Amino acid sequence: MFSGNVKTAINSLRSAKWRSLLTMLGIIIGISSVVTVVSLGEGLKQQVVGQINSLGSDVLTVRPGKLVSDGSAKEKLNLLAFLSTSTLSEQDVTSISKLPSVGAVVPIDFVTNSASNGGQRLDNVSVLGTSSELNDILRPKMDFGGFFTKDNAGDNVAVIGAAVATQLFGGVNPIGHSVNVLGQDFVVRGAINPSAGGLISAQQTDLNYTVFLPFEPAKALVDGKVNISQILIRAKTGVNPDAAVADVQKTLLQNRSGTEDFTVLKQDQLLELTGGVVNTATGFVTGLAAVALLVGGIGIMDIMLVSVSERTREIGIRKAIGATNRQILSQFLTEGLALTIGGGFIGIIVSLLIFVLLRLYTGLHPVINAPVMILAVVVSIVVGIIFSVAPALKAARKDPIVALRGE
Amino acid sequence: MALIELQEVSKIFGFGEATTLALDEINLSVEKGEFLAIMGPSGCGKTTLMNIIGLLDRPSHGKYLLEGRDSSRLRAGRQAKLRRDRIGFVFQFYNLLPRLNVLDNVALPLAYRGMTPVRRAKRASDILELIGLRDREYFLPKHLSGGQTQRVAIARALINNPSIIIADEPTGNLDSHDSKVVMELFADLHRSGHTILMVTHNPELTRYASRVIYMRDGMVVEEESTSIGAIAKGALRTYLRKRKTTEEDVLAGVSALLKDVPGKAMTSEPKAKPKSKSKKRSRRALRKARR
Ligand SMILES: Nc1ncnc2c1ncn2[C@@H]1O[C@H](COP(=O)(O)OP(=O)(O)O)[C@@H](O)[C@H]1O
Numbered sequence: 001m002f003s004g005n006v007k008t009a010i011n012s013l014r015s016a017k018w019r020s021l022l023t024m025l026g027i028i029i030g031i032s033s034v035v036t037v038v039s040l041g042e043g044l045k046q047q048v049v050g051q052i053n054s055l056g057s058d059v060l061t062v063r064p065g066k067l068v069s070d071g072s073a074k075e076k077l078n079l080l081a082f083l084s085t086s087t088l089s090e091q092d093v094t095s096i097s098k099l100p101s102v103g104a105v106v107p108i109d110f111v112t113n114s115a116s117n118g119g120q121r122l123d124n125v126s127v128l129g130t131s132s133e134l135n136d137i138l139r140p141k142m143d144f145g146g147f148f149t150k151d152n153a154g155d156n157v158a159v160i161g162a163a164v165a166t167q168l169f170g171g172v173n174p175i176g177h178s179v180n181v182l183g184q185d186f187v188v189r190g191a192i193n194p195s196a197g198g199l200i201s202a203q204q205t206d207l208n209y210t211v212f213l214p215f216e217p218a219k220a221l222v223d224g225k226v227n228i229s230q231i232l233i234r235a236k237t238g239v240n241p242d243a244a245v246a247d248v249q250k251t252l253l254q255n256r257s258g259t260e261d262f263t264v265l266k267q268d269q270l271l272e273l274t275g276g277v278v279n280t281a282t283g284f285v286t287g288l289a290a291v292a293l294l295v296g297g298i299g300i301m302d303i304m305l306v307s308v309s310e311r312t313r314e315i316g317i318r319k320a321i322g323a324t325n326r327q328i329l330s331q332f333l334t335e336g337l338a339l340t341i342g343g344g345f346i347g348i349i350v351s352l353l354i355f356v357l358l359r360l361y362t363g364l365h366p367v368i369n370a371p372v373m374i375l376a377v378v379v380s381i382v383v384g385i386i387f388s389v390a391p392a393l394k395a396a397r398k399d400p401i402v403a404l405r406g407e
Numbered sequence: 408m409a410l411i412e413l414q415e416v417s418k419i420f421g422f423g424e425a426t427t428l429a430l431d432e433i434n435l436s437v438e439k440g441e442f443l444a445i446m447g448p449s450g451c452g453k454t455t456l457m458n459i460i461g462l463l464d465r466p467s468h469g470k471y472l473l474e475g476r477d478s479s480r481l482r483a484g485r486q487a488k489l490r491r492d493r494i495g496f497v498f499q500f501y502n503l504l505p506r507l508n509v510l511d512n513v514a515l516p517l518a519y520r521g522m523t524p525v526r527r528a529k530r531a532s533d534i535l536e537l538i539g540l541r542d543r544e545y546f547l548p549k550h551l552s553g554g555q556t557q558r559v560a561i562a563r564a565l566i567n568n569p570s571i572i573i574a575d576e577p578t579g580n581l582d583s584h585d586s587k588v589v590m591e592l593f594a595d596l597h598r599s600g601h602t603i604l605m606v607t608h609n610p611e612l613t614r615y616a617s618r619v620i621y622m623r624d625g626m627v628v629e630e631e632s633t634s635i636g637a638i639a640k641g642a643l644r645t646y647l648r649k650r651k652t653t654e655e656d657v658l659a660g661v662s663a664l665l666k667d668v669p670g671k672a673m674t675s676e677p678k679a680k681p682k683s684k685s686k687k688r689s690r691r692a693l694r695k696a697r698r
């Protein structure tokens with residue numbers, strides 16, 4: 001390969017900056033969207049894995065909505081489940097509690113998504129009604145105070161996530177202050193350490209943005225109309241979790257005389273489920289990105305074909321002084337590669353900017369990993385080669401005599 | 408063994424009705440160290456001949472021996488490498504790459520040989536020193552005078568130490584002063600043993616040549632050995648007969664030879680000769696006439 005190629009390529013791209021940038025746009029969009037989505041998915045998976053590690057594998061989850069045993073439809077169903085009224089009832093909680101194979105049973109009742117300190121209001125939180133046994137399942141590390149206990153079952157107390165604590169109380173010890181939910185004050189009893197992180201479901205409930213209330217007072221806030229988004233269950237020690245799943249399944253079916261409008265999941269199934277959701281989303285965006293890359297690649301081919309025509313004389317001169325067809329070919333391939341790799345790098349930078357924005361304004365935590373970056377670079381190279389071949393061949397095949405005659 | 412040996416070389420362009428016979432069974436041999444001037448009217452095949460000798464093109468028929476080896480049917484890659492190592496081209500319109508500075512332009516042929524950038528720059532620098540343009544290394548071609556530009560182009564042609572320097576109307580775009588400077592450089596190269604093939608329309612320049620060939624309609628119609636310093640008789644004859652041509656026209660390369668060659672003069676001489684006052688206009692007319 002001709003050693004001056006890279007410099008030559010960069011020089012000729014620099015001489016047409018705007019054109020080069022516009023040409024790279026498709027590549028930039030394609031690469032940045034893939035990197036963003038794959039990193040988001042990676043972040044989500046890691047959160048779920050973190051949760052499983054902290055909850056332990058013997059924790060079961062009951063979720064509303066029937067999930068098809070397999071296939072992709074199940075993820076969609078499940079994602080929508082929390083938008084509608086739950087099919088899980090208080091009675092389900094009670095009957096599961098009576099099962100001998102079951103240890104702790106904890107309902108998660110979704111109350112609302114806003115809380116305030118009287119003045120300032122947060123609208124991106126999950127206010128959840130639950131029982132004190134959640135503490136045994138989650139075992140969250142506390143920054144201040146502790147989780148509420150059985151004795152608090154009827155009290156207006158709250159345990160808040162780290163982000164809620166800093167945003168409402170500015171980092172000072174929040175114990176004894178009140179959070180206001182739906183007009184009712186709850187005295188803060190504990191604040192969870194941010195490292196506790198993680199989810200309590202695949203619905204991206206981030207502990208940092210959670211306000212836990214005891215079940216009964218929370219129920220009173222909504223006039224008894226509970227919305228149980230899930231039930232967490234720990235199998236009794238020594239009991240096979242699969243046996244517990246079967247028992248829970250049977251009980252719930254009895255409660256609703258055979259209608260299966262719920263799903264019992266073990267932790268590893270939850271991971272699988274999340275993986276499924278992530279893969280579906282990644283696949284979808286990758287499809288879009290492929291279109292962007294295709295369009296971008298065709299754009300590059302187009303611009304390069306024009307550039308080869310414009311530079312006919314240059315090609316003639318290079319051949320006259322001894323460039324072989326192969327050397328001309330590699331010169332133009334290098335130019336195409338410089339365009340796509342440049343586009344790939346800008347794409348990665350764009351996605352890093354998107355990450356910063358996502359972290360600032362949403363609860364999403366994209367995780368950048370080496371394979372994604374390598375994938376982005378490899379894709380840029382492949383697109384570059386594929387779409388520069390035609391222009392480079394056109395350049396290499398130019399007849400030097402005709403090229404030099406064209407004045 | 409002759410350096411260049413053409414045996415009945417013909418070149419045909421185009422197909423069917425649009426066929427042009429650019430070279431018609433040319434026999435020519437050039438020894439090492441010769442300075443050959445090629446004269447003849449526009450379109451007579453001078454450039455085509457140079458392209459074939461310079462391995463930019465192939466003969467349609469006949470044989471071309473370069474340094475005794477048959478070079479008429481080489482594969483493109485082999486041709487390019489021989490061209491790179493054996494031939495140095497100098498063109499009328501310089502043909503430097505406008506975006507590269509002088510040094511990079513001169514060094515470019517070395518890049519195609521795979522030489523490292525540092526060694527390339529060093530060697531290009533040395534050659535530029537030799538032709539007295541070292542101080543213009545980092546100039547872009549557009550910032551040089553015509554004479555300087557052509558000398559840079561000659562430096563580029565020299566950098567691979569070629570066996571043959573092919574110059575196709577090298578002064579065709581230069582004023583008299585620049586022409587002289589460039590020709591003196593060719594004379595120096597000739598004295599130091601280089602073989603030079605030069606196409607020209609200017610009889611004056613045959614002074615520098617050791618031999619002159621006259622072409623018409625793709626054939627070599629006359630050949631003359633000359634002593635260095637004297638204008639070729641054949642060129643002079645035509646030149647004197649067409650005295651009406653102004654000095655400026657001559658220097659710009661618009662001579663009587665454009666329309667005429669000695670020996671077998673054309674019967675119907677076009678009367679319309681551009682009697683332009685400015686050499687710019689005559690040059691434009693010349694270009695027009697060539698199309
Ligand atoms: N690439 C080509 N395709 C077709 N015709 C050509 C080509 N090159 C040269 N010719 C024709 O061949 C003849 C000789 O051209 P050329 O060698 O350029 O003449 P000169 O250099 O003596 O002016 C002309 O008639 C020209 O039109």
Ligand SMILES: [Mg+2]
Binds near residue numbers: 453455
């Ligand atoms: Mg010519």
